[in-house]
Amino acid sequence: MKITLKDIARELEVSISTVSKALKNSEEISRDTKEKVQAFAKLYNYKPNNIAISLKNKRTKNIGVVIPDIVHHFFTTVIRGIEKYANARGYNVIVCLSEESFDKEVINMEMLANGSIDGFIMSLSSETQQKGDYNHLKEVTEQGIPVVLFDRITNEIDCDKVIIDDELGAYMATQKLIEQGRKKIALISTDDYLSVSKARTMGYKKALTDSGLGVDESRILKLPTMEMDEMGIKDFFEEHPEVDAVLCVNEIFAVYSMRLAQEKGLKIPEDISFIGFTDGFLSKYAYPSLTVVAQHGEKMGEISAQMLIDKVEGEKGEEETFLTKTLEPTLVIRDSIFH
Amino acid sequence: MKITLKDIARELEVSISTVSKALKNSEEISRDTKEKVQAFAKLYNYKPNNIAISLKNKRTKNIGVVIPDIVHHFFTTVIRGIEKYANARGYNVIVCLSEESFDKEVINMEMLANGSIDGFIMSLSSETQQKGDYNHLKEVTEQGIPVVLFDRITNEIDCDKVIIDDELGAYMATQKLIEQGRKKIALISTDDYLSVSKARTMGYKKALTDSGLGVDESRILKLPTMEMDEMGIKDFFEEHPEVDAVLCVNEIFAVYSMRLAQEKGLKIPEDISFIGFTDGFLSKYAYPSLTVVAQHGEKMGEISAQMLIDKVEGEKGEEETFLTKTLEPTLVIRDSIFH
DNA sequence: ACATAGAGCGAAAACGGTTTCGTGTTGATA
DNA sequence: TATCAACACGAAACCGTTTTCGCTCTATGT
Numbered sequence: 111m112k113i114t115l116k117d118i119a120r121e122l123e124v125s126i127s128t129v130s131k132a133l134k135n136s137e138e139i140s141r142d143t144k145e146k147v148q149a150f151a152k153l154y155n156y157k158p159n160n161i162a163i164s165l166k167n168k169r170t171k172n173i174g175v176v177i178p179d180i181v182h183h184f185f186t187t188v189i190r191g192i193e194k195y196a197n198a199r200g201y202n203v204i205v206c207l208s209e210e211s212f213d214k215e216v217i218n219m220e221m222l223a224n225g226s227i228d229g230f231i232m233s234l235s236s237e238t239q240q241k242g243d244y245n246h247l248k249e250v251t252e253q254g255i256p257v258v259l260f261d262r263i264t265n266e267i268d269c270d271k272v273i274i275d276d277e278l279g280a281y282m283a284t285q286k287l288i289e290q291g292r293k294k295i296a297l298i299s300t301d302d303y304l305s306v307s308k309a310r311t312m313g314y315k316k317a318l319t320d321s322g323l324g325v326d327e328s329r330i331l332k333l334p335t336m337e338m339d340e341m342g343i344k345d346f347f348e349e350h351p352e353v354d355a356v357l358c359v360n361e362i363f364a365v366y367s368m369r370l371a372q373e374k375g376l377k378i379p380e381d382i383s384f385i386g387f388t389d390g391f392l393s394k395y396a397y398p399s400l401t402v403v404a405q406h407g408e409k410m411g412e413i414s415a416q417m418l419i420d421k422v423e424g425e426k427g428e429e430e431t432f433l434t435k436t437l438e439p440t441l442v443i444r445d446s447i448f449h
Numbered sequence: 450m451k452i453t454l455k456d457i458a459r460e461l462e463v464s465i466s467t468v469s470k471a472l473k474n475s476e477e478i479s480r481d482t483k484e485k486v487q488a489f490a491k492l493y494n495y496k497p498n499n500i501a502i503s504l505k506n507k508r509t510k511n512i513g514v515v516i517p518d519i520v521h522h523f524f525t526t527v528i529r530g531i532e533k534y535a536n537a538r539g540y541n542v543i544v545c546l547s548e549e550s551f552d553k554e555v556i557n558m559e560m561l562a563n564g565s566i567d568g569f570i571m572s573l574s575s576e577t578q579q580k581g582d583y584n585h586l587k588e589v590t591e592q593g594i595p596v597v598l599f600d601r602i603t604n605e606i607d608c609d610k611v612i613i614d615d616e617l618g619a620y621m622a623t624q625k626l627i628e629q630g631r632k633k634i635a636l637i638s639t640d641d642y643l644s645v646s647k648a649r650t651m652g653y654k655k656a657l658t659d660s661g662l663g664v665d666e667s668r669i670l671k672l673p674t675m676e677m678d679e680m681g682i683k684d685f686f687e688e689h690p691e692v693d694a695v696l697c698v699n700e701i702f703a704v705y706s707m708r709l710a711q712e713k714g715l716k717i718p719e720d721i722s723f724i725g726f727t728d729g730f731l732s733k734y735a736y737p738s739l740t741v742v743a744q745h746g747e748k749m750g751e752i753s754a755q756m757l758i759d760k761v762e763g764e765k766g767e768e769e770t771f772l773t774k775t776l777e778p779t780l781v782i783r784d785s786i787f788h
Numbered sequence: 789a790c791a792t793a794g795a796g797c798g799a800a801a802a803c804g805g806t807t808t809c810g811t812g813t814t815g816a817t818a
Numbered sequence: 819t820a821t822c823a824a825c826a827c828g829a830a831a832c833c834g835t836t837t838t839c840g841c842t843c844t845a846t847g848t
Contacts (some may be wrong), residue, residue, distance in 0.1 A: 111592045114834060125798045130836065140796060155588075160832035161509065161564040165500045165803045172543070172565075180524050180532070190519055193546050202560060204511070207532050207543045221541060225500040226511075249494075253450050365734040372736060395704040397711060397736045464828045469806060479826060501804035504833045734815060
């Protein structure tokens with residue numbers, strides 16, 4: 111069903127080499143032959159086999175994306191950014207999900223590292239960040255496979271990185287709440303092993319310290335993972351009825367917290383304000399709509415893809431230089447705070 | 450950096466064939482040699498090159514997924530289902546986004562169809578369904594590449610299909626509203642060229658007819674696409690203040706409609722009820738939480754992947770039989786209706 | 789008439805594996 | 819001692835390309 115160079119060569123009684131050259135419009139081949147071959151190829155809809163070309167060139171034009179989760183809006187927008195950019199440059203995207211598991215991350219990378227892809231774009235699973243074991247990344251970079259880390263990164267690996275300034279984002283958000291007269295600002299975060307949560311917590315504390323309000327550690331809730339923990343949040347609010355503003359490290363925590371506040375009869379933002387991270391559908395269509403620190407996932411995906419492909423296509427000779435690109439977060443003001 | 454059979458053979462002064470067989474524990478090779486080769490391979494972390502194996506076997510162990518959008522919860526859960534199942538069977542997933550564009554769908558398929566994948570799982574772009582042009586699918590199936598269509602399907606192509614019973618889902622939802630005493634039920638849908646919208650509209654009408662309420666066409670809003678059209682929805686509600694319940698073909702339309710109702714001072718569900726399609730974060734965390742027709746995306750992904758891989762790995766000799774698997778929708782009752 | 793340049797094409801290696809088919813050596817058997 | 823099976827291994831084809839190198843013509847110039 112699929113026609114090959116050999117088929118064309120046999121049919122036209124020329125050599126395979128001639129066919130190959132003719133299809134590439136080589137000067138070596140006569141006008142006549144080229145026309146014959148090209149016409150035949152077109153007629154039978156010849157398309158070169160990607161696998162054979164990959165084997166020859168040692169380049170697959172595939173990039174591997176390994177992320178913890180695909181159901182969250184942020185990762186989804188990053189993929190979209192990667193996809194768009196990569197496609198425009200002729201690359202396909204192989205998506206693998208680690209589901210926050212170290213083992214799956216390792217297995218996925220191993221599956222892809224044996225020739226299936228030209229480079230990796232990844233965001234570390236929480237388990238990986240928790241263990242602090244990055245040998246799978248080391249192995250891959252030592253094999254000469256380029257890697258770009260985004261969002262959940264580590265300093266232990268030398269490679270290109272793309273992040274937003276999480277600390278600044280949290281700082282901006284907290285400061286905004288302080289400006290509006292809030293004095294008892296809570297933070298709903300996750301354990302510090304997640305690089306982003308750690309940075310956001312720092313930004314939150316810094317804003318409180320800079321403004322002279324001071325940090326009350328008991329107003330910081332650290333959930334074990336990014337997954338929803340309804341009881342954990344509920345209990346936290348029971349113990350902290352004094353809180354007049356809440357910063358959350360994602361939009362789900364924030365929207366759920368708003369619901370709890372509303373069920374208690376609190377008015378938003380009159381009685382209590384909320385800010386989350388990630389500018390997704392939830393924030394936009396929540397009631398009231400949620401003010402968030404936008405992470406610009408699509409842009410992040412684009413830049414990651416660009417850095418990776420530039421490295422993949424760059425001359426091997428160049429001395430390796432790795433950069434970390436930091437994007438500025440943006441505060442998207444909506445009805446969950448005053449404006 | 451990457452070691453090959455040839456390297457091992459040279460180093461150990463045996464032939465490539467011997468190395469290959471030794472690594473596969475072939476009976477042909479002596480105990481001694483096998484141990485030597487395997488130890489050496491382990492030491493230098495030998496892993497066979499996937500591309501070479503693909504070329505030889507004419508099987509890539511990759512499956513191509515072409516979907517209109519990745520930012521919507523439904524597609525995201527389908528991908529997750531596909532990923533999980535495919536990975537468990539040793540397959541990788543290449544994701545391509547058509548972004549509702551016919552041309553992109555065609556280009557993506559052509560990129561992948563030349564050896565990069567063993568089969569396709571796809572959901573048609575709206576533009577494709579609108580044009581009714583399925584030649585790109587025909588070409589692919591004629592080349593012998595298996596295809597599984599899910600959700601947005603067409604009858605023009607013979608292949609396996611996985612859908613939910615959209616008509617039944619809409620019927621169940623509408624009937625539920627009727628049971629609760631609603632008499633003026635609106636439908637917010639999209640143009641009928643989208644197979645799912647068409648089916649849902651039929652279910653809605655059928656329920657109204659069966660109950661004797663009758664269909665009022667003016668209470669059906671058909672938006673041009675699945676994208677949000679805030680003005681369209683707003684205008685619709687201005688013109689239809691009498692409406693006491695709304696069925697929406699997705700969760701965004703529903704959540705946005707709820708917001709409009711709330712801003713007008715209506716109580717949900719006392720004054721007006723809402724039901725949407727897709728059981729995503731939005732529905733769960735909206736305020737009030739939204740009753741939806743769950744589409745079981747993850748299950749759909751799993752089944753699609755299973756059907757595809759079974760076909761890919763099946764004997765070529767078998768006569769082709771295509772089946773359409775229809776999943777039962779489920780009504781997830783939440784606070785946007787009585788319960 | 790003869791060397792020579794260049795046009796046009798083909799043979800073969802290479803990418804990294806798998807697999808079939810041979811072949812040389814060994815030891816047992818008649 | 820001649821025969822033969824079993825054992826252990828290697829050669830080579832193959833998957834579908836690309837690309838280098840060399841060969842054979844023909845036409846040109848002297």
